[in-house]
Amino acid sequence: GENVEQHPSTLSVQEGDSAVIKCTYSDSASNYFPWYKQELGKGPQLIIDIRSNVGEKKDQRIAVTLNKTAKHFSLHITETQPEDSAVYFCAKGNNDMRFGAGTRLTVKP
Amino acid sequence: GAGVSQSPRYKVAKRGQDVALRCDPISGHVSLFWYQQALGQGPEFLTYFQNEAQLDKSGLPSDRFFAERPEGSVSTLKIQRTQQEDSAVYLCASSPGGGLGETQYFGPGTRLLVL
Numbered sequence: 643g644e645n646v647e648q649h650p651s652t653l654s655v656q657e658g659d660s661a662v663i664k665c666t667y668s669d670s671a672s673n674y675f676p677w678y679k680q681e682l683g684k685g686p687q688l689i690i691d692i693r694s695n696v697g698e699k700k701d702q703r704i705a706v707t708l709n710k711t712a713k714h715f716s717l718h719i720t721e722t723q724p725e726d727s728a729v730y731f732c733a734k735g736n737n738d739m740r741f742g743a744g745t746r747l748t749v750k751p
Numbered sequence: 752g753a754g755v756s757q758s759p760r761y762k763v764a765k766r767g768q769d770v771a772l773r774c775d776p777i778s779g780h781v782s783l784f785w786y787q788q789a790l791g792q793g794p795e796f797l798t799y800f801q802n803e804a805q806l807d808k809s810g811l812p813s814d815r816f817f818a819e820r821p822e823g824s825v826s827t828l829k830i831q832r833t834q835q836e837d838s839a840v841y842l843c844a845s846s847p848g849g850g851l852g853e854t855q856y857f858g859p860g861t862r863l864l865v866l
Contacts, residue, residue, distance in 0.1 A: 648793075674852030685755070685842055685857035686794065693852060731793050736851035737782065738807055741793030 648732050648742025655722050656750050663745045665732035666714040672734040675708055675715050680729045680744075689730075690717070722749045753777065755858035757843050763864045764833045772828045772861045776845030783826050784855060785818055786842040794842055800826060801849045833865045 647666045655661050665675075673694040678686035692699045692706045692715065699706050703722075708715040715734075719726055727749045732742040756775045764770050776783050782801050786794035787810075796810040802823040811818070815834075820826040830837055840862050844855040 676854065678857075683859070685844075685859045687857070688854055691854065733793075737784070737799045738796045738809065739784070739786075739794075739855065740796065743793050744791070 646732055646734055646740050646742040648745060650745060651743065652746045652748075654748045654750065657722060657724060659722055661717075661719045661722055661726070661747055661749075663717045663730055663732070663747075664714060665716070665734075665742050667734050667740075668713060670713075672736070674734065674736060675706070676733050676739075677704075677706060677717050678731045678733065678741075680731065686731060719747075722747075724749050724751050755843055755845055755856055757841075757858040757861050759861060760859065761862050761864075763866065765866055766833060766835060768833050768865075769829065769831045770833055770863065772830075772841050772863070774826045774828070774843030774845075774858060776824065776826070776843070777847075777856055778824075780845035780847055780856075781823075781849050782846040782853070782855075783820055784844040784846075785826070785828050786844065787812075788840040788842055788860070790839070797828070797841075830863075833863075835865050838863055838865045 676691035679689045680686045692708050703720045705718040729744045731744050733739050758773045785797040788794045798808040798818045800820045815831045817829045840860040842860045844857045846853040846855050
């Protein structure tokens with residue numbers, strides 16, 4: 643599988659604001675797009691995922707949108723809290739998952 | 752229930768030494784994955800097992816890297832003649848079935864430092 647481009651690499655927001663992270667890819671074969679949150683010293687934890695037959699999915703303060711035609715997908719976090727501070731990774735693929743380089747999100751209280 | 756566990760959590764090796772990293776997947780999970788995560792980067796796929804069968808090893812960086820899962824549960828990633836560029840966090844993940852696009856559950860990783 644081919645790589646995933648992720649932007650921005652760092653993001654700082656004020657508590658209560660929204661945060662948006664975007665990823666683009668180039669191949670057409672991927673049907674599964676998860677987002678992971680990684681805290682220091684821990685493994686990545688799945689926070690939300692979306693499959694190619696769905697354009698948007700929401701889980702409380704977190705939402706993901708997918709545009710398969712344009713080959714990009716985005717993570718939206720609303721009403722950010724300090725505990726949202728972590729590194730977020732987008733990924734695509736099936737068994738040979740390809741990850742973006744990560745976005746370090748800092749939420750300032 | 753118990754998640755994916757990995758041991759050791761930290762390993763320091765001298766250049767040229769062999770190391771073995773262990774992964775205990777979630778009980779009953781069919782698929783097991785190994786990833787390498789360099790500092791400040793996303794995880795990079797190394798290899799994938801379905802039960803005891805290694806179905807994809809395209810990500811292994813050299814023939815010094817070898818992975819096995821002989822009984823379809825615990826897996827070991829072995830690195831022979833370690834080099835400084837092997838320093839990274841090695842992550843293991845498992846998923847319930849062998850289907851495509853399943854959620855992968857990650858362990859905490861083993862941080863390897865090669866001096």
